[in-house]
Amino acid sequence: MYEERSEDTSNLNIYNVIRILFLLVIVTGTAVTVNIYTANNLDLLIHLSIESVCVIFGIVMFLLALNTKAYSDNNFIFYISVSKFFVAVFDAFHAFSYQGMNIIPGDTQNISMQFWVVSRILDSFSLLLAFIFLFKKLKGYIIF
Numbered sequence: 001m002y003e004e005r006s007e008d009t010s011n012l013n014i015y016n017v018i019r020i021l022f023l024l025v026i027v028t029g030t031a032v033t034v035n036i037y038t039a040n041n042l043d044l045l046i047h048l049s050i051e052s053v054c055v056i057f058g059i060v061m062f063l064l065a066l067n068t069k070a071y072s073d074n075n076f077i078f079y080i081s082v083s084k085f086f087v088a089v090f091d092a093f094h095a096f097s098y099q100g101m102n103i104i105p106g107d108t109q110n111i112s113m114q115f116w117v118v119s120r121i122l123d124s125f126s127l128l129l130a131f132i133f134l135f136k137k138l139k140g141y142i143i144f
Contacts, residue, residue: 013067016063016067017060017064017067020059020060020063021056021060024056024059024060025056028052028053028056031048031052032045032048032049032052044098044100044101047095048095048098048101051091051092051094051095051098054088055088055091055095057088058084058085058087058088058091059085061080061081061085062081062082062084062085062088064081065077065078065082066081075133076130076133076134079130079133080130083123083127083130084123084126086122086126087119087122087126090115090116090119090122091115091116091119093115094112094115094116094119097111097115099112
């Protein structure tokens with residue numbers, strides 16, 4: 001039922017997750033610091049901070065589920081984590097295209113709202129369909 005792995009490999013995977021989490025915290029902290037010194041409005045800083053935390057949470061959830069897939073038969077958690085990863089990608093696009101970020105030139109309010117709506121729809125439908133994977137086997141190599 002469970003695939004056995006050596007102790008060194010599992011520790012290496014956990015250390016990789018911790019390193020990626022630390023890197024994401026550093027990148028987010030740098031983005032927030034740059035935003036503090038360049039932004040005139042506090043709402044832009046708050047929006048980027050909250051979206052960054054959501055993106056980091058989605059990526060870490062995905063990495064943990066991917067690294068523990070060999071030890072768990074819980075397809076529900078794996079499906080939810082994969083869907084949260086894709087929601088986090090669209091949330092990152094939403095955060096970087098937010099009006100006032102000046103990363104994408106031009107009027108980006110419409111683009112930002114479209115990314116937000118796509119991420120919410122993807123999140124809703126993935127949670128709605130998640131009950132299917134409570135009893136069905138999900139193969140990770142098919143998804144990627």
